[in-house]
Amino acid sequence: MTVHLSRTLWRLADVVEVVPETPRTKSLVLEVPGWEGHKAGQHVDVRLTAEDGYQAQRSYSIASAPEDERLVLTVDRLDDGEVSPYLTEVLMVGDKLEFRGPIGGYFTWEAREGGPLLLIGGGSGVVPLMAMLRHRAAVGSDVPTRLLSSSRSYEDIIYRRELENLAARDGSLEVIHTLTRSQPASWSGYQRRIDAEMLAEVAWSPEERPLAFVCGPTPLVEAVGAALVGLGHAAARVKTERFGATGG
Amino acid sequence: MRKGFISRGFEGRRRGQDTKLPPGQYLEDGFPVLSAGPAPRTPLEAWDFSIVGEVDEPKRWTWEEFKRLPSEEITRDIHCVTKWSKLGTRWEGVSVDTLLEEVETAAEYVTAFCDGDYTTNLPLEDVTGGKAWVVYAYEGEPLEPIHGGPARLLVPHLYFWKSAKWVRGLRLTADDIPGFWESLGYHNYGDPWREQRYWGD
Amino acid sequence: MDELRLDGNAAAGALGEIFSFKVTTAEYTCEGCGKTDRIGAAMVYEVRGLGTIVRCPSCDHALIRLAHSRGRHWLDLRGIRCLQVEDVAG
Numbered sequence: 001m002t003v004h005l006s007r008t009l010w011r012l013a014d015v016v017e018v019v020p021e022t023p024r025t026k027s028l029v030l031e032v033p034g035w036e037g038h039k040a041g042q043h044v045d046v047r048l049t050a051e052d053g054y055q056a057q058r059s060y061s062i063a064s065a066p067e068d069e070r071l072v073l074t075v076d077r078l079d080d081g082e083v084s085p086y087l088t089e090v091l092m093v094g095d096k097l098e099f100r101g102p103i104g105g106y107f108t109w110e111a112r113e114g115g116p117l118l119l120i121g122g123g124s125g126v127v128p129l130m131a132m133l134r135h136r137a138a139v140g141s142d143v144p145t146r147l148l149s150s151s152r153s154y155e156d157i158i159y160r161r162e163l164e165n166l167a168a169r170d171g172s173l174e175v176i177h178t179l180t181r182s183q184p185a186s187w188s189g190y191q192r193r194i195d196a197e198m199l200a201e202v203a204w205s206p207e208e209r210p211l212a213f214v215c216g217p218t219p220l221v222e223a224v225g226a227a228l229v230g231l232g233h234a235a236a237r238v239k240t241e242r243f244g245a246t247g248g
Numbered sequence: 249m250r251k252g253f254i255s256r257g258f259e260g261r262r263r264g265q266d267t268k269l270p271p272g273q274y275l276e277d278g279f280p281v282l283s284a285g286p287a288p289r290t291p292l293e294a295w296d297f298s299i300v301g302e303v304d305e306p307k308r309w310t311w312e313e314f315k316r317l318p319s320e321e322i323t324r325d326i327h328c329v330t331k332w333s334k335l336g337t338r339w340e341g342v343s344v345d346t347l348l349e350e351v352e353t354a355a356e357y358v359t360a361f362c363d364g365d366y367t368t369n370l371p372l373e374d375v376t377g378g379k380a381w382v383v384y385a386y387e388g389e390p391l392e393p394i395h396g397g398p399a400r401l402l403v404p405h406l407y408f409w410k411s412a413k414w415v416r417g418l419r420l421t422a423d424d425i426p427g428f429w430e431s432l433g434y435h436n437y438g439d440p441w442r443e444q445r446y447w448g449d
Numbered sequence: 450m451d452e453l454r455l456d457g458n459a460a461a462g463a464l465g466e467i468f469s470f471k472v473t474t475a476e477y478t479c480e481g482c483g484k485t486d487r488i489g490a491a492m493v494y495e496v497r498g499l500g501t502i503v504r505c506p507s508c509d510h511a512l513i514r515l516a517h518s519r520g521r522h523w524l525d526l527r528g529i530r531c532l533q534v535e536d537v538a539g
Contacts, residue, residue: 012253045462048255056260059459080278082260090257098253103461106473106489218454242455284494284502286454286509330498365511409499432500432516433523446518 010047012096013071021074021158025124026088027063030071030097037066040131041108041213041241044073044101048083058083061127061215061241062102065134074158076124107241109213111141116204118212120194120224122150123158125216125243130159132213133166133173142172148202150194150220152181176202194220196227206232211239218242269333270440276332281394284428288363288393288414295398297382298417299347302355307347311398315384317342322381324404326411327440339402341383344375344418355420359427360401363414368427369436370403370410372420379405382415407438407445457489463501463515464488467522476533481510483530488512 017029043061064072077088091097109117109132117136119129126149136145151157157177167175178190178198190198204210212233214224221242228238269275292311299307309317321340327333359369374380384391384399391397396413403410409429430436435444443449457473464472473489484507491512494502500516505528514525526532 010253043458048258048260049253050258050260051254054260056258059462086255086258095256096253098255100462103465104458104473104489105461105471106456106487107458240456241458280497282496282499284496284500285504285511286492328498364509428514429499429516431523432514432525433518433521434499434516448519 010098010100012098015091015093015095015097016070018091018093022156024077024088024156025074025158026077027072027074028087028091028097030073032071035071038062038071038102039066039105039108039110040135041128042102042104042131043128044071044099045103046073046083046087047098047100048086049098056082059103061124061131063127063130063134065131065138067135067138074124074127074130107213107215107239109135109211111136111139111143113211115143115145116208116210117143117145118203118210119145119147120149120199120212120214120216121147122194122216122220123152123156123243125214125220125241126158128215128241129213130162133163136173137166137170142170144172144204146174146176146202146204148176148178148194148198150178150180150216153179154182154184154187194224194227196230199224199227200231203228203231203233206234209234209237211237213239213241215241216243270327271443272445273327273331273333273440276334279334279395280328280330280332282328282330283394283413284366285364290363290398290414290416292398296416297347297399299351299420300417301359301419301421302353303420304352307351314342314382314399317346320381322383322402322404324402326404326408328408329434329438329440329445338387339381339383340385340388341381341399341402343378344380344382345378347382347418348376351420353420355422357421357424359419359421359425360410360412360415361417361419362412363416366412366414366428367425368401368410368412369421369425369430370406371424371437374406375403375418379403405439407435407440409434410438455493455495457487457491457493457503459493459495460488460501460503460513460515463517464513466517467515467524470534470537474535477512477529478531479505479508479510479512480528480530481505482508484508 013030013032016031019027043059045059047057049055060073063074075087078084121129163175167173183191214221221240225240229235295311297309319342323338325335361367380403383402401412401415433447461473478485492504492506503513510528512528516523
C-alpha cells in the first residue's frame with residue numbers, strides 16, 4: 001500500500017543550498033523527504049513561525065523541473081516584505097522550511113501538451129516559466145517556444161546565463177528580454193514595458209494557436225492578457241498567474 | 249497552544265510593547281490596505297448616503313448636501329483584527345448622531361451597506377453618543393479610494409473591519425444581521441480590548 | 450488597489466485544505482451572471498489575515514468566501530449556483 005502525504009499538510013524541507021541569482025533574488029534548494037513530484041507551473045505555500053507563535057505565510061512558484069531531484073524556489077526580496085527578507089537574508093543551509101504543496105492545477109504545462117509555447121514573465125513571474133523551460137529541456141522536447149521576459153535592468157534578469165545556454169543549444173527556443181528601467185550601453189533589445197506592439201512582434205499569430213502563460217505583477221499580467229486577446233488570441237489559450245501588486 | 253515548528257530567527261513585523269495597545273496588537277507605521285473586492289468607482293455626482301430600514305422616514309443626502317452638514321475633526325487610535333494598530337489617526341467627517349437626528353426608530357441594530365457587496369452590523373448604541381462618524385478626509389486630505397473614499401464609516405472603539413469602506417448608508421434593523429466578515433467566523437461585536445476577534449471569543 | 454487581486458491559483462492552497470478535489474480545475478456557474486468557468490480563472494482577493502474571496506471575473510459576484518479561525522474553516526459558497534468536478538482516475 002502506498003501512502004501519499006496530502007499536499008495540504010504542512011511539512012518540513014531541508015535547505016541544502018542557497019544560490020544568489022541577482023542582487024535581489026536567491027534560489028533556495030530544498031531536500032524534501034518523500035517528495036512526490038510536481039508539474040511545472042505549480043507553487044508551494046511557505047509558512048514561517050516565530051517563537052511566540054506568530055505566523056506569516058506566502059506562496060512561491062516552484063522553479064525546478066519535475067525531473068529534478070531537489071525542489072527549488074526562487075525568491076525576490078521585497079523591501080517592505082515580511083517573508084522574503086527572511087528567506088533571502090536569514091535562512092541558511094541547514095535550516096528547515098515549512099511548506100505545503102505542490103498546489104495548482106490550472107497554470108501548469110507538460111511537454112506532451114505541445115505548443116507553440118509563448119511564455120511571458122515580469123520580474124519573478126519568470127520563475128514558474130523557468131520550471132516549464134527546465135522540464136522542456138529535461139525531456140528533450142522541441143516544442144517551438146518563446147520566452148519574453150521583462151526585467152528592470154540587465155543585472156536583474158533572473159536565470160540570465162541559464163537562459164542563454166538553453167537558447168544557444170536549442171534552435172526551437174527563443175529568449176527575448178526587455179529592460180524597463182536601465183539598459184547597458186550596448187543594449188539593442190527592447191527597453192520598455194511589454195505592450196501590444198511588442199507582443200505583435202514576439203508572439204505567434206493567432207492562427208498558429210500558441211499556448212500562452214503570463215506571470216508576474218498583476219498590472220503586467222492583466223495588460224498582457226488583454227493585449228493578447230486584443231491581437232486575436234483565444235482567451236482560453238492564455239493562462240495567467242498574478243503575483244499581486246509588487247511581485248512574488 | 250501546541251508548540252510546533254519554529255522558524256529559526258524569524259520575528260515577523262516589529263511588534264510594540266506599548267501598553268496603550270489592545271492585547272495582541274502591534275504598532276504599524278504604514279496604513280495597510282485590505283480589500284475583499286474590486287475598488288468601487290462611484291463618481292461623486294452619483295454618490296449618495298441614506299438612512300433606511302426601520303425608520304418612519306428614510307433620509308438621503310447627495311454628496312453636495314453631505315459636505316454641507318456640520319462636520320468635525322476626529323483623532324483616534326484604530327485597531328485592525330489582523331493585529332496592526334495606528335495611534336492618533338486624524339479624520340474629518342459627519343457624526344452619525346447628526347445623520348440620525350430626527351430619525352424615529354424602534355430598531356436596535358444597524359447594518360452599514362457599501363458600494364460592492366460589503367456590509368457590517370452594529371448595535372445602534374455603538375454608532376450613537378459620539379462613537380461613530382462617516383468620514384471623508386484622512387490626515388487633512390480627501391479620503392483616497394484605496395482607503396475607502398469618497399467616504400467610509402469610522403467606529404474606532406471596535407475592530408476596524410466595522411469601519412466600512414465605501415459606505416453608502418445605514419439600514420436600521422430590528423434584528424442583528426451578521427455582515428460580510430461576521431458571517432465568516434469573525435466576532436459579531438468586535439471589541440479589541442476584550443480581544444473579540446472571532447465568533448465564540 | 451485592483452493590483453492586489455490575484456487569480457484562482459492563489460486560492461488553491463486555502464481551498465485545498467477543505468476540498469479533496471483539485472479546486473482550480475473545477476467549474477463553477479456564477480449565481481450572479483450565470484457564466485461558467487474554471488475556478489483557476491476567477492479573481493481572488495487575499496484579504497491578508499482575514500480571508501479569501503473568489504469573485505466572478507465577469508460580474509465580480511462573490512463566488513466563494515472563505516475564512517479560517519480557531520481551528521475552523523468558514524465557507525460561503527452561495528455565489529456558486531453549481532460546481533462541476535471531474536472524476537479522479539484510479
